[in-house]
Amino acid sequence: MATVKNEAGRRTRAPSALPRLLAASMRGVRRVRRPATPTAPAFDLAYVRTGPRSSLPIVVIPGGPGLGSVLPYRRFRRRAAALGLDVIMMEHRGVGLSRAELDGHSLPLSAMRMVDVIDDLAAVLDAEGVRRAYISGSSYGSYVAAGFGARHPERVAGMLLDSALQSVADRDAERAMIRELFVDGDARIAASVRELLDDGSDPRILLGVLRAAYELGGEGLLEPLLRQRVRGARRAGDSGRRPGRGSSGRGSVWSALEAYVDKGESEAHVPGFYEFDLVGAIAFRELGFGPDPDGSVLDPSLTYASIADRFPRFAGEPFDLTAAAADFDWPTVLLTGSRDLRTPAAVAQRVAEAAPDTVLVEIENGHSALESHPLALLHALQRLSRGEQRRLPAESAMMSALPRRGFVAGLPRLLATGTRWEAALRS
Template sequence: MPPQLADRHTRRLRRPATERTPEFDLSYARTGPRASTPVVVIPGGPGLGSLLPYLGFRRRAAQGGLDVIMVEHRGVGFSRADLRGRDLPASAMRISDVIDDIAAVLDHEGIGQAHIVGASYGTYLASAFGARYPERVAGMLLDSALQSAESLNLERHTVRELFWRGDTATAEVVHALIDQGVDSRILLDVARAAYELGGDELLLPVLRQRANHTHTAAWSALQLYATRDRSIVRFPGFYEFDLAGVIGFRELGYGGTPDGLPLDPALTYSEIADLFPAFAGEPFDLAAETPKFTWPLVLLVGTRDLRTPPPIARAVAATARDAVLVHIENGHSALESHPLALLNAIRALVRGREHALPGAAAAINRLPRRGLAARIPELLGAATLVESTIRP
């Protein structure tokens, strides 16, 4: 990424060469009023940028008095290349190295402890950071907790109970679409995204229109948004899965083995699996590490989350020493779809008021939704309404 595209808050930290990684500059941003214990926010992915996509998030965080640090993931955006401008190699893509990058930024900023916040894939990094650097963690917030590569069966059960086995209008239309020959992988991608973004109110009209027409604008938009194929492997500065995706496949099992049944989440990344290494095993046993966490832990749970279903967070809370579960009316990753909810939860954690969060869930749900992902249901709903008028 050209350095001139970075905003004025962007900083660079030289990372030394190792056996696996050439010397490169790691980029990060720190915004807001300085605090002795800032907040490190780790987005999802792997492959999501931390700098360009979250300018608005950091601005709102600063307005709310939060000192926020976001580190550009190695292999992405402003942290993509070595000093000669060459892409970092696949050997540099390891979770252990990513969390060492975060620790190096804290050292560079003279920070002893921080509140560690992760969303989706970022929750694995946050928990791994806690396991490796427990003395650096003042508190932790996991937004849509991903804690193990072994949650695939839970994902399967959740989506199939909702979309396939249930005696519902949704399941009826899904069966009809499968009978019509609609690709099961794409159907799951679209249905899951629509449900997470807008629930049945958005999902059902989209499915029904697809059943009646070969192509619809809403279906095509959701497919573009949700499908993981070669067309979205790289969107510079925002989503760059082509390098960082090595972590997803090698260490988190993104290339799962299909079970041969409809609506299998194991197929989500199947179109690009040949570009990445096979699963070699997880670098951390987070189920064994979580009971050792001594800090306050907040688990933000979307009631419509199908990618990291709520039982995952409940299992984490059951083993943690000091955990708070906060259920909000949302899909996957509040950082993307309901950032004001996440910011309010972060402020409660920073102020030591995290145990009041469950009682504030209704108020959090009433907060306005900001950001592009939050506007998608409104835009898709409008497209569906227009198409139903033109093509009943």
């Protein structure tokens, strides 16, 4: 793919024609012209609206940042329409159908700012003649959703925050939960983690594998996977090979997870589906994705350390969402996963304590129900749109048991089966 230089002189991918080709036959895709500002050129912002029209549609904001909206969530919108939900999804500036300025070049990093993303969303509602809407955001999208509430409160009919990300300070809750589980928790898991670290495992990659396996399948997936990895590392050590990366101590399941977490977020570029290379500027400049490590084991601050030099340094958050939540006078649903290690339940609990009209619902899940358990999210949105959100806490078990239809729905079973096969073959 061709590249161009952005305003900082770094190489930036040119927009791909693929998203437009794939979206050409899709119904409901529209565009609204965003004017030039001191930090951004004019460009056309894409969005899609599906389902029966209503006076109070539901705006769904994916996470990332970097996830597209138009292409990845076609099935989600079809399911929503079947439930009678009027859904609007905006293609985030710098991603997919909203990546290019009018001359065809990629938008500059200077155009990537949270306030402008929020105002993009207001422009979409204006284009659709929508005065108020339900706003639903997942992970990073929850920050956009809450920021929209802080900046445009008169336009919010209700809100759903799925895997709420609300402050740079949430990193402390993330660290605490990770270390409680993998360092101070189950003795077998903690012992395996210590042994792998002592054997030279990269702490960043190890944490990524631990987090992915736990969020996907809990201790039932993680413990046997760790046990097998440790045995393989011991065999590699006994044979004189260094039991680090590339050794025969890795099974294919571990290797698959390791490759996934070591992809480098800005290098994992699938046009129209996931594009981090531009919007990463928001992540680092305004959301603190590159904080300094605290010096202790398994620090999530290391997750993005390898790409931090490609983006602006942290300059401060655009909102104090904890303070803003006290003025959220609309019904708010906080949906959290029991195995979410990126936005732990403690974050949602803090929002529930700050906002006056909230319902906290914990389901058996990992991170971001939009990707991992969309039927549960749709059920919650349906309740919220009907004014029935108070029924949700009593329905958490039912929501957890709904069929899994998300992007990663089949991975836990696949990984668990692969782990059992590898253990059997090596025994």
